[in-house]
Amino acid sequence: xxxxxxxxxxxxxxxxxxxxxxxxxxxxxxxxxxxxxxxxxxxxxxxxxxxxxxxxxxxxxxxxxxxxxxxxxxxxxxxxxxxxxxxxxxxxxxxxxxxxxxxxxxxxxxxxxxx
Amino acid sequence: xxxxxxxxxxxxxxxxxxxxxxxxxxxxxxxxxxxxxxxxxxxxxxxxxxxxxxxxxxxxxxxxxxxxxxxxxxxxxxxxxxxxxxxxxxxxxxxxxxxxxxxxxxxxxxxxx
Numbered sequence: 001x002x003x004x005x006x007x008x009x010x011x012x013x014x015x016x017x018x019x020x021x022x023x024x025x026x027x028x029x030x031x032x033x034x035x036x037x038x039x040x041x042x043x044x045x046x047x048x049x050x051x052x053x054x055x056x057x058x059x060x061x062x063x064x065x066x067x068x069x070x071x072x073x074x075x076x077x078x079x080x081x082x083x084x085x086x087x088x089x090x091x092x093x094x095x096x097x098x099x100x101x102x103x104x105x106x107x108x109x110x111x112x113x114x115x
Numbered sequence: 116x117x118x119x120x121x122x123x124x125x126x127x128x129x130x131x132x133x134x135x136x137x138x139x140x141x142x143x144x145x146x147x148x149x150x151x152x153x154x155x156x157x158x159x160x161x162x163x164x165x166x167x168x169x170x171x172x173x174x175x176x177x178x179x180x181x182x183x184x185x186x187x188x189x190x191x192x193x194x195x196x197x198x199x200x201x202x203x204x205x206x207x208x209x210x211x212x213x214x215x216x217x218x219x220x221x222x223x224x225x226x227x228x
Contacts, residue, residue, distance in 0.1 A: 004157070006157075036219075041221065042221050043119070043205055043207075043219030043220050043221045043222055044158070044205070044219045045219070046217060046218075089157050089158070091157075101146060101148060101163050101165075101170070101171060101209060101211075102148075102160045102163065102171055102173065103148075103150075103158075103160060103217070104160070105150075105157030105158045105159070106157050107155070107156055107157045108155075108156075108157050
């Protein structure tokens with residue numbers, strides 16, 4: 001039962017353009033969402049998060065949008081840079097649940113930004 | 116401020132053997148979570164430890180067990196290894212009750228042959 005899905009295994013973008021990574025979830029109890037970036041041979045690093053009471057959160061070049069009715073979130077990177085090339089994971093948490101600290105991850109999207 | 120360190124970085128074991136993976140949490144963090152990341156998949160929650168007790172568990176069999184020590188470091192033990200246990204095992208530390216502010220280690224790559 002894949003509760004968090006990233007349906008695009010990969011995305012290729014030109015430097016300077018916008019990268020849009022998508023994520024869908026099925027569990028309506030999820031109330032906190034996060035994006036992580038992972039380089040090879042490193043652990044995931046936290047990028048940006050959003051609470052379910054918001055529909056947008058921005059941090060520099062990174063913006064996360066949440067559409068609760070559609071159970072969909074997206075990460076926008078503008079402008080994209082070659083150093084952004086990595087695997088991006090969407091994750092969700094049910095902070096009111098019994099496993100408060102548990103994150104449920106999507107399968108990841110490989111982003112490649114070409115110079 | 117030190118980050119999360121995991122050891123060893125790589126490990127090869129034979130099916131049926133037992134393995135212990137280690138994790139030192141980030142300074143100031145009191146909670147450790149373990150995740151398994153199979154090839155081409157996202158990390159899957161194994162369990163979390165807080166105050167030396169298991170504080171939440173994912174869908175993993177009992178042969179996956181853990182420990183947390185008074186200094187908040189942690190071990191993941193896997194008994195009776197199976198080929199499907201081959202994966203990257205990630206440790207993450209955080210402050211109790213927080214699903215944000217996770218700091219991940221670089222992981223231990225376990226290969227079962």
